[in-house]
Structures are given as structure tokens and as C-alpha cells.
Amino acid sequence: MPDTNESIEALAQQEYKHGWVSHVDADQLPPGLNEDIVHAISAKKHEPEWLTEWRLRAFRHWLTMREPEWQKPKYPKIDYQGIIYYSAPKKKPEVSSLDEVDPELLETFEKLGISLDEQKRLSGVAVDAVFDSVSVKTTFREELSKQGIIFCSFSEAVTDHPELVKKYLGSVVPYTDNYFATLNSAVFSDGSFCYIPPGVRCPMELSTYFRINSAGTGQFERTLLIADEGAYVSYLEGCTAPQRDENQLHAAVVELVALKGAHIKYSTVQNWYPGDKDGKGGVYNFVTKRGMASENAKISWTQVETGSAITWKYPSCVLKGDNSVGEFYSVALTRDRQMADTGTKMIHIGKNTKSTIVSKGISAGHADQTYRGLVKIMKGATGARNYSVCDSLLIGGTCGAHTTPYIESANPTAVVEHEASTSKISDDQIFFLRQRGLSEEDAVSMIVNGFCKDVLSELPMEFAVEAQKLLGVKLEGAVG
Amino acid sequence: MTATTENGFAPTYAALRKALPQEPGWLSELREEAFENFRALGLPTVKHEEWRWTSLKSIAGNQWAPAAPARISEADLKPYLLADDEIRLVFVNGHFAENLCKLPPLPEGLVVQPISRMLDSEEALQLKLGRYAAYTSPFTALNTALFTDGAYIRAGNGLALETPVHVLYVSTDGNGPAESSTRTLVFAGESVELRVVESFVGLGSAPRFVNSVSEIVAKGNAKIRHAKLLREGDATSHVGHNEVHVERDASVTSHCICLGAGLARNDVHAVLAAEGAECVLNGLVLGRGSQHFDNHIEVDHVRPHGRSRQLYRAVVDDKSRSVFSGKVIVRPGANGTDAQQQNNNLLLSDDAKVDTKPQLEIYTDDVKCSHGATSGQLDRDAIFFLRSRGLNEQTARNLLTYAFANDVIEQIRIEPLKQALEAQLAERFHGLLDG
Numbered sequence: 001m002p003d004t005n006e007s008i009e010a011l012a013q014q015e016y017k018h019g020w021v022s023h024v025d026a027d028q029l030p031p032g033l034n035e036d037i038v039h040a041i042s043a044k045k046h047e048p049e050w051l052t053e054w055r056l057r058a059f060r061h062w063l064t065m066r067e068p069e070w071q072k073p074k075y076p077k078i079d080y081q082g083i084i085y086y087s088a089p090k091k092k093p094e095v096s097s098l099d100e101v102d103p104e105l106l107e108t109f110e111k112l113g114i115s116l117d118e119q120k121r122l123s124g125v126a127v128d129a130v131f132d133s134v135s136v137k138t139t140f141r142e143e144l145s146k147q148g149i150i151f152c153s154f155s156e157a158v159t160d161h162p163e164l165v166k167k168y169l170g171s172v173v174p175y176t177d178n179y180f181a182t183l184n185s186a187v188f189s190d191g192s193f194c195y196i197p198p199g200v201r202c203p204m205e206l207s208t209y210f211r212i213n214s215a216g217t218g219q220f221e222r223t224l225l226i227a228d229e230g231a232y233v234s235y236l237e238g239c240t241a242p243q244r245d246e247n248q249l250h251a252a253v254v255e256l257v258a259l260k261g262a263h264i265k266y267s268t269v270q271n272w273y274p275g276d277k278d279g280k281g282g283v284y285n286f287v288t289k290r291g292m293a294s295e296n297a298k299i300s301w302t303q304v305e306t307g308s309a310i311t312w313k314y315p316s317c318v319l320k321g322d323n324s325v326g327e328f329y330s331v332a333l334t335r336d337r338q339m340a341d342t343g344t345k346m347i348h349i350g351k352n353t354k355s356t357i358v359s360k361g362i363s364a365g366h367a368d369q370t371y372r373g374l375v376k377i378m379k380g381a382t383g384a385r386n387y388s389v390c391d392s393l394l395i396g397g398t399c400g401a402h403t404t405p406y407i408e409s410a411n412p413t414a415v416v417e418h419e420a421s422t423s424k425i426s427d428d429q430i431f432f433l434r435q436r437g438l439s440e441e442d443a444v445s446m447i448v449n450g451f452c453k454d455v456l457s458e459l460p461m462e463f464a465v466e467a468q469k470l471l472g473v474k475l476e477g478a479v480g
Numbered sequence: 481m482t483a484t485t486e487n488g489f490a491p492t493y494a495a496l497r498k499a500l501p502q503e504p505g506w507l508s509e510l511r512e513e514a515f516e517n518f519r520a521l522g523l524p525t526v527k528h529e530e531w532r533w534t535s536l537k538s539i540a541g542n543q544w545a546p547a548a549p550a551r552i553s554e555a556d557l558k559p560y561l562l563a564d565d566e567i568r569l570v571f572v573n574g575h576f577a578e579n580l581c582k583l584p585p586l587p588e589g590l591v592v593q594p595i596s597r598m599l600d601s602e603e604a605l606q607l608k609l610g611r612y613a614a615y616t617s618p619f620t621a622l623n624t625a626l627f628t629d630g631a632y633i634r635a636g637n638g639l640a641l642e643t644p645v646h647v648l649y650v651s652t653d654g655n656g657p658a659e660s661s662t663r664t665l666v667f668a669g670e671s672v673e674l675r676v677v678e679s680f681v682g683l684g685s686a687p688r689f690v691n692s693v694s695e696i697v698a699k700g701n702a703k704i705r706h707a708k709l710l711r712e713g714d715a716t717s718h719v720g721h722n723e724v725h726v727e728r729d730a731s732v733t734s735h736c737i738c739l740g741a742g743l744a745r746n747d748v749h750a751v752l753a754a755e756g757a758e759c760v761l762n763g764l765v766l767g768r769g770s771q772h773f774d775n776h777i778e779v780d781h782v783r784p785h786g787r788s789r790q791l792y793r794a795v796v797d798d799k800s801r802s803v804f805s806g807k808v809i810v811r812p813g814a815n816g817t818d819a820q821q822q823n824n825n826l827l828l829s830d831d832a833k834v835d836t837k838p839q840l841e842i843y844t845d846d847v848k849c850s851h852g853a854t855s856g857q858l859d860r861d862a863i864f865f866l867r868s869r870g871l872n873e874q875t876a877r878n879l880l881t882y883a884f885a886n887d888v889i890e891q892i893r894i895e896p897l898k899q900a901l902e903a904q905l906a907e908r909f910h911g912l913l914d915g
Contacts, residue, residue: 070529377855379830394845398812403840407853408533410834412827415856418838424845 029086035059038186041086045155045190048162051169058175058185065179072370072402073310073339075284078249085187085220144204148197151206154222157193164195168226172255172292172318180251181288184220188253191221196231196262205460207236223254227262227297234265236463248273248283250308256291256299260321263298264291267459269467271307277365279337282309289313295321295350302458304467305332305340306474314372316345319353319381326355329455331467333474334367334399343373343390343405348381348414357388360452364395364475370402377414384414392422393451395444395475445472488543489518489622492659496546496626504599507609514615514624521618533803533835534774538717538743544659544689546628547573550652552683554580557648560681560711563896566646567592573652574628574660580648589636592645595663596629609663612695613723617747620721623661623693630663630692633676637699640673644705644894647677649692651716653684664694668702668730675705675894680720682713682740692720698730700754705893706734709901712741714769721747724761728754735892736763737901738773745774752779752786763792764888766908767800767832774803777821781809785816793888794825795881796832807839810847817844821851826858826884858884878909 029040038059042052067078144151150161157165175185196202227233237254250272258264266289275282285308291299301315311334317326328344346355355375363369371390392401403420425447433443448471449456456464493515523540524531550573557570557580568582569592576594586592595609615621631647649662668674680690690712698704712718718741726732736746750759765773779788794802808819825834838851858880866876885905892898 392840392842394842394847397815397844397846399845400841400843402842403838403851405838405853407834407836407855409825409827409855410832412830412832412857414827415854417852417854417856419850419852420838420840421850422840422842423848 028084031084032081033083033085033187037085041187041189044086045158047155047158050166051158054170054175055186058182059187061176062179062182062186065182067179071312072341072372073312073368075310078284080183083249086189144202147200147203149200149202150193150195152193154188154191154193154224157224161193161195164226165193165224168224168255168257170255172257172290173253173288178288180286181253184222184251184253184288188220188222191223191252192225193223194225194233194235196227196233198228199230200228201231202233205234205236207238219248219250219252221252223252224257225255225264225266226257227259227264229260230262231259232263234460235267236460237266237268238271238463238466250283250285250287252287254287254289254315258291258293258297258299258324260294261296262294263300265300266291266302266315267463268301268303268305269463269470270303270305270311271470274307274336274338275309277336279309279366282338283307284309285311285313287313289315290318291316291326292318292320293324293326296323297321298325298327300327300329300458301344302329302455303331303342304455304459304463304470305330305342306470308340309338311338311340311342314343314345314374316347317355318347318349319355320349322350323352324350325353328355328357328359329458330359331362331452331455331471332360332369333362333364333471334369335364335474336366338367339369340367341370341372343371345374346376346386348375348377348384348386351381352383352385353381354384355386357386357390358454359388359390360455361390361392361401362395362448362451362475363392363399363401366398368400368402370404371420372404372406374406375408375416375418376406377409377411377416379410381411382413384411386414386416388418390418390420391451392420393448394422394424441475445475448475488540489626492544492546493625496628499546500628507599510609511625514621517615518618518621518625521621524618530776530805533801534743534745534772536717538687539689539719542657542687542689544657546626547651547654547658547660547688549573549575550654552577552580552650552652556683557650557681560648560679562644562646562677562900566644566896568646568648569594569631570648570650571629571631571662572650573658574649574662576629577650587639587641589639589669590641591632591634593632594629595632595665598632609665612697612725613693613721617721619691619719620693623663623691623721626659626661626691627663627693628661630665631678632665633674634665634667635669635672635674637669638671639669641675644675644677644896646679648679648681649690650681650683651688651690651712654686657687657689659689659691661691664692666694666696666704666706668698668704670700670702672699672702672704674703677707677709677894677897679709679711680718680741681711682716685713685715688713688716690716690718692718694720694722695725696723696732696734697725698727698732700728700730702727702730704730704732706732707892707894707897708734708736708746709897710736710738710741710744710746712744714740714742714771716741716743718744720745721749724748724750724759726750726752726754726757726759729756730754731758731760733760733893734762735888736761736775737889738763738765738767738775739904741771741773743772743774745776747776748778750777750779750788752781752788753783755783756785757783758787760789760891762790762888762891764885765792765794765796765802766885767794767796767802768798769800770798771800772803773801775805777806779806779808779819780811781814781817781819782811784814786814786818788819790821790823791888791891792823793885794834795828795885796825796834797828799829799831801833801835803834804836804853805839806837806851807841808849808851810842810844810849812843815844815846817847817849819847819849823851823853824884825853825855826881827855828857828881882906882909
């Protein structure tokens with residue numbers, strides 16, 4: 001089909017929409033990693049001694065660890081000494097209103113389509129925007145604080161609420177957890193912090209936008225979200241990165257703490273720069289995300305992964321308390337030379353714990369995608385229940401889709417079910433839609449959206465629209 | 481992998497080389513090379529992804545002497561036989577036991593012989609031992625270096641045989657830990673229909689390490705029905721590799737029935753090497769005591785229009801464990817592949833454990849692949865239904881467990897084996913059926 005080939009060409013040459021660089025003077029540390037750098041980062045952020053110590057412990061532990069090699073996507077060795085571990089816009093805006101923010105920064109956000117102004121007025125979403133490593137502006141904080149909700153950058157939390165940070169930092173993802181989480185623990189620059197007091201239902205969707213801007217900087221942000229007893233919060237995270245030829249490392253850590261009866265809903269739309277069509281450049285998205293659910297608590301992860309050269313992450317739930325619930329909904333779309341190795345871990349510890357996994361993978365071009373997940377039923381998890389479904393859709397004869405679920409069950413009353421299927425978009429489906437007058441592209445887009453519906457419907461409204469558009473754009477002409 | 485354990489087998493190898501009769505040069509070279517490979521690979525540990533749920537401490541922790549030839553009587557063997565008219569080869573402790581064999585006049589074109597007797601014949605060249613089972617994995621390498629004997633079964637073009645060929649590998653009791661390694665070669669020529677059963681039987685309670693490798697090759701349009709039946713003793717560690725090679729429009733069915741062994745690991749590697757090849761791999765684990773069964777399957781769809789099916793079921797009681805890892809690979813260009821994989825596990829006791837990892841690895845888009853895995857206990861509604869029909873709880877449970885396991889047995893197309901297993905299954909739950 002010559003038509004389709006042309007549209008594939010067109011698509012392949014389509015530039016990354018968010019591929020511009022903002023020229024904001026950055027305050028940087030020299031590249032490299034040693035104890036001095038860890039000290040320097042800590043000093044720049046005026047951190048208390050215990051945190052500096054914690055970073056150093058992590059760093060020393062990191063030195064003893066080996067980079068993992070078991071994952072499916074292979075990548076050239078990362079030069080950890082070549083990374084700039086701290087980069088902040090030089091003018092740290094101390095602002096009370098948006099007018100005082102560096103105009104170029106504002107423009108940056110406008111290009112991204114998340115103008116703070118716009119968001120503030122129209123959607124009532126509070127945004128904590130992380131520009132490189134320092135949180136620039138937090139909106140709606142005052143309104144939130146009336147209810148006792150703390151939503152601020154991580155460094156502010158360290159200064160203003162050290163007791164909370166000290167109590168929960170590393171409680172879900174200890175600094176010894178894994179290679180990248182340990183690295184993050186040593187050098188994390190900033191991130192978001194959120195605390196919802198007991199019984200409070202957060203009145204709006206909280207949101208953070210991440211962007212990697214300066215060349216050669218790794219982004220090591222850290223998110224700590226605590227929902228106290230009976231609280232509810234829905235948190236959105238969106239990521240874009242400008243075009244760069246070097247691979248950029250993004251090794252974030254997200255920790256969720258859901259205390260008794262709390263409910264955390266965490267949604268991600270990830271659209272980092274995926275590299276060009278030959279696989280040059282792009283972001284390495286190696287993220288550790290984990291939530292700890294106490295009694296009757298619920299943690300729900302929803303992710304739409306369309307970007308990054310390599311996505312490698314397993315948002316997980318530790319279902320510690322009885323009757324706790326974990327959910328994982330994921331759409332991963334890879335094309336060109338993108339690679340993804342993603343999935344989830346559900347650790348059932350408490351009685352009557354429940355988990356649901358719905359994963360949809362779409363692979364096109366030369367992309368390679370792996371679902372890897374673990375459902376672990378501990379001996380004491382009487383009455384535990386898991387249901388997993390992982391479907392893959394293949395577009396074109398050169399892509400790959402793999403499914404590797406691990407199931408470990410040590411309790412006879414637990415019921416674990418897993419099913420997976422892999423197939424291409426059937427010619428019959430396309431034919432049917434075509435004879436109804438839809439173009440091939442629209443037909444594919446419609447089928448893919450239908451394929452992902454179970455997941456997209458879990459996203460909050462604003463994100464669902466963005467995600468659907470994103471999938472459409474990413475798929476244009478990808479069918480032959 | 482560790483580099484320390486492989487030396488544990490160096491004395492075994494040396495002893496074996498001394499004990500073996502004069503062998504042709506090519507075989508000695510093959511053994512040397514394979515042992516070198518094993519030395520380099522070492523024994524895998526739980527840190528190795530493919531062995532994460534199976535610890536080999538029982539193998540690594542012992543010094544294994546080559547099992548000595550022993551004599552057993554026909555009466556000892558009686559409970560393990562399938563049918564009177566079967567074609568039977570028996571090996572005791574890895575050595576050919578001619579007095580126990582049953583080799584009626586065979587149809588033309590069929591050769592059933594111990595490997596040891598084939599080495600000097602003209603066919604030795606055709607044997608090409610290790611041609612299909614590459615000795616790049618530790619236990620296959622070790623087997624190639626240490627095997628003493630095994631069955632050689634070859635059927636010429638067009639032969640169809642209903643009578644199964646039953647190969648029994650028997651381990652006897654003895655003093656101290658002993659090792660035996662055997663090899664089975666099954667070649668089916670074009671349009672052949674052949675049935676082969678491999679039985680592994682343990683008669684004693686001394687620690688044994690049994691390492692078996694089977695190479696099964698089906699040429700164009702051939703049909704092979706194969707089964708491996710494990711009835712080893714509780715102190716036996718059994719490691720087996722089953723290499724299946726399927727050519728154009730041929731079909732291989734292989735059942736692995738695990739009833740006895742302290743630790744058993746079965747690897748099946750099936751290559752669908754030509755268009756339209758088919759492969760059905762099924763398995764059943766009935767675990768009790770502290771048995772540990774590990775089934776590892778890899779089906780490799782190399783060419784288009786292949787079809788593969790897997791159904792593995794495990795019933796684990798007491799402290800037993802069942803591990804399943806199944807992988808379906810669809811290579812680039814293997815369009816029209818149809819692959820299904822199913823693993824179901826039934827846990828009967830609080831201390832039983834199940835680990836499973838069904839995997840799909842797919843590199844082309846025109847495929848129909850699916851897999852499913854479940855783990856749990858008996859359906860309460862089903863029990864309730866049976867109880868409402870007047871069955872007591874225990875009987876209801878046994879009936880359902882029997883049905884669960886029998887789904888696998890039912891698919892066996894080797895009649896005497898199927899009947900024997902059905903009887904055995906009924907017996908296992910018989911005492912309870914009375915209750």
C-alpha cells in the first residue's frame with residue numbers, strides 16, 4: 001500500500017512537538033558524582049544535617065551496587081560522572097503572583113499547553129511545576145492550606161515540615177531499594193510533597209508538570225505523597241522533555257503512603273522526548289514508584305506512557321493492611337525505536353487484599369515492548385484476590401511485544417488470575433470501519449482508543465482528553 | 481552461576497571415564513568438550529533468572545558417584561509397566577538391562593536399541609548426538625559428558641505404530657549418593673506415527689541425582705506422541721531436558737506427568753522449524769510431602785503458520801511446591817502463528833506454594849497468541865453444587881480435584897498410559913471418595 005508508506009514517512013519525519021529549549025540561565029554544579037557533590041546539593045538546598053546524612057548513606061550504598069542488567073531494553077552504559085546533578089534556573093522566582101514569574105518560563109509553559117494562568121482559571125487544577133530541578137511556582141496552595149492540605153515543593157517541605165518528611169521519606173522506597181532509587185536518594189534535587197490530613201477529601205486534582213531542560217542534566221525528582229487516615233487525593237503527573245541528542249537520564253522516585261482507609265489515585269501521562277526515528281537521543285525513564293496501603297486503604301496507579309527512548313518502571317502497591325486495594329491501569333505506546341519494559345508489582349500481605357491489573361501495550365515500527373509484572377501472595381494473605389489482563393496490539397511486522405507476568409502464591413485461599421493476548425488490528429475491523437467511510441488512520445485511531453478504553457476511562461477528565469489526543473498523534477500513519 | 485560447584489562433578493566424570501568401555505573417538509571428544517562447557521557454566525543458582533524458584537542445594541551439596549550397575553527382578557518392575565504388548569527397553573542405574581526388556585519382532589523400518597549398541601554400527605554416524613540438544617546449558621552439557629546409555633528409537637518413513645515404545649529408567653537403592661545420566665533419541669521419518677513413553681522410576685530411598693536428556697525429531701508430516709512419567713523416589717533430584725524439533729506439517733505431543741521426586745526440573749525446548757509445524761506440550765504435577773516440581777517450557781516459532789498449545793496443571797498438597805515457566809517465542813516473519821498457553825494451579829494446603837511465569841515474546845504482528853494463568857483453591861460454588869446433590873464435602877472436593885487433573889490426562893493419546901494414569905489418579909483420591 002503505497003499510500004500508507006507515504007504517511008509512515010510523513011509521520012516518521014514529524015518533529016517532536018515539545019522539542020524546543022528555553023534559554024534560562026541555569027545555576028549548575030559541575031558534572032560528576034562524589035561525596036562533595038552530594039554535600040553541595042544538600043548545601044544549595046539548605047538542608048538539615050539528618051537529610052545530608054541520609055543522602056550520604058544512600059550514596060555510599062550506591063557505590064556498592066551494580067547496575068541491573070536483567071531488563072529487556074538494553075542501552076549503552078551511562079556515564080554517571082558525565083551528568084550534571086544539579087541545575088536550577090538562576091533567578092529563583094520568589095513570587096506571590098504569576099506576573100512576577102520569568103516571562104520566558106511562562107512562555108515555556110504556554111508552549112506546553114499548561115499555562116498556569118489558564119489552568120488556574122479554567123480547570124481549577126493546582127499545579128506544582130518542576131522546571132529542571134527547582135519547583136517554580138505552586139498555585140492554589142493557599143486555598144488548599146485552608147483545609148490543612150500541604151502541597152509544596154520537596155525542599156520547602158524539608159524546611160517547613162521536617163517532621164513529616166523525616167517520618168515518611170524512604171518509608172516506602174528505602175534508600176537501599178534499587179540502583180536508580182538509591183542514586184536518586186543521594187542526589188535528588190526537588191520534587192513535590194503532599195500531605196492530606198485525616199478525613200479530608202482534597203477538593204481539586206493536584207498536578208505536577210515535569211520538564212527536563214538544560215542539556216546533560218539528569219532529573220532526579222522525588223515525590224512524597226501522604227494521605228492520612230480516611231483522606232482522598234487524586235494526583236496528576238505529566239512529563240515532557242525538549243529535544244536533545246544525548247540520552248538523558250530520568251531517575252525519579254515516587255512514594256505513596258495511604259494510611260488507614262485513605263485513597264490515593266495517581267495518574268501519569270508521560271511524553272518525554274522519545275529520540276528520533278533511528279533511536280538517537282531520547283530520555284531514559286527509569287523510575288521507582290511504589291505505594292504502601294494500610295488497612296482499608298486504596299492505591300490506584302494509572303499511566304499513559306507514550307514517550308521516552310526507554311521506559312523502565314513498575315509502579316507497585318504493597319498491600320500491607322487488611323482489605324486494602326491496589327489497582328494498576330496502563331497504556332504504553334512505543335514506536336520507531338522506542339523500548340518499554342513496564343508493569344507493576346502487587347504484594348499481598350494483608351487479609352482480603354485485592355488487586356486489579358489492566359495493561360494495554362501498543363507497539364509499532366521497530367519498537368519493542370515488555371509487560372513485566374509480579375503478583376505475590378504472602379502466606380498470611382488469606383482471601384486475597386488478583387485479576388490481571390495484559391493485551392498487546394502489534395502494528396507492523398518489525399515490532400515486538402512481550403509479556404512476562406510472575407505469579408507467586410503461598411496461600412491456598414488466594415485466587416490469582418492472569419490472562420494476556422497478543423494480536424494485530426484485524427483486517428476485518430479496518431475493513432468494516434473503512435466501508436463506513438472512515439479513513440484508515442481514523443479507523444486505526446478508533447480501534448486503538450477502543451482497545452485502551454478500560455484504562456483511559458480511569459484517567460481524570462483533563463488527562464483523558466490529552467491522552468486520547470496523544471495516542472491519535474502518535475499513531476498517525478503507523479498502519480500498513 | 482557459581483564457579484565453585486562444578487568441581488563436585490570432576491571426580492564423577494573421571495570415575496565414569498575410567499569405568500566406560502572403549503568408546504569411539506568422536507564420543508570421547510564430545511564428552512570432553514561438553515564437560516569443559518559445564519565447567520565453564522557451573523551449576524545455576526537462584527540468582528539466575530531461569531532458576532529463581534528452584535534451589536539446587538540438594539544437587540550442589542552432594543558428592544555424586546556414578547551409579548553402579550544393579551540387578552532387579554521383573555517383579556520389582558511390574559507396578560511400573562503399561563501394557564503387556566508394549567515394546568520395552570529398561571535401563572537400571574543408567575545401564576542397559578537386557579533381561580528386563582521386551583523386544584518382539586519389530587516392523588520393518590523401526591529400530592529400538594540401547595545407544596551403547598548403536599555406537600559401532602553404521603548408523604552411529606547418523607546419530608549425531610547433541611545435534612539438537614545443544615550442550616550450552618549446564619545440565620545438558622553435564623549429561624553429554626556423563627551419560628552412560630539410553631534409548632535409541634528410529635522409525636523409517638511411512639511407518640505407523642500403535643504400540644507404544646516404553647523406555648524405563650530405573651534407579652535402585654544403594655549406599656551413598658549416586659548419579660545416573662541417560663539419553664533418549666527419538667527420530668521419526670516422514671509421515672511416521674510413533675508413540676514413546678519415558679518412565680523414570682525410583683526403587684530406593686538413597687539420594688539419587690538423575691539427569692536425562694531427550695532429543696525428539698519429527699520429520700515432515702510425522703506424528704510423535706511422547707510422554708514422560710516421573711515416579712522417582714523422594715530423595716531423588718531429577719533434572720531433565722527435552723529437546724523437540726518439529727519439521728514441516730509434523731506434530732509432536734509431549735506430556736510430562738510428575739508424580740514422584742524430591743526435586744524435579746523438566747525443561748522442554750520445542751523448535752517449530754518449518755511451516756505448519758505443531759507442538760502440544762502438556763503437563764500435570766501432583767505434589768505432596770515436600771516435593772518440588774519445576775516445569776520450564778520454551779516454544780520457539782521460527783517459521784510461519786505454526787501452532788502450539790500448552791496446558792500445565794498442578795495440584796499441590798502438604799508442603800509441596802510447583803513452579804511453572806513457559807515461554808512462547810515468535811520470531812520475525814513467523815506470521816500466522818497460533819499459540820496458546822495455559823497454566824492452572826490448585827493449592828490444597830496452607831504450606832503449599834505455587835510460582836508461575838507464563839511468557840510471550842513476539843516479534844511480528846500477524847499472530848494469535850494468548851496465555852492465561854490461575855492459582856487458587858477449589859471453586860466454592862462447585863463444591864456447594866455437588867453437596868446439594870448429596871455428596872459430602874470431602875467427596876465433592878476429591879471429585880473436583882480429580883476432574884481438574886484429569887483434563888490433562890484426557891489429552892494423552894497413548895491409550896495404555898492414559899488408562900494407567902486415570903486409574904492412578906482415581907486411586908489417589910479413592911480413599912477420600914469413600915469417605
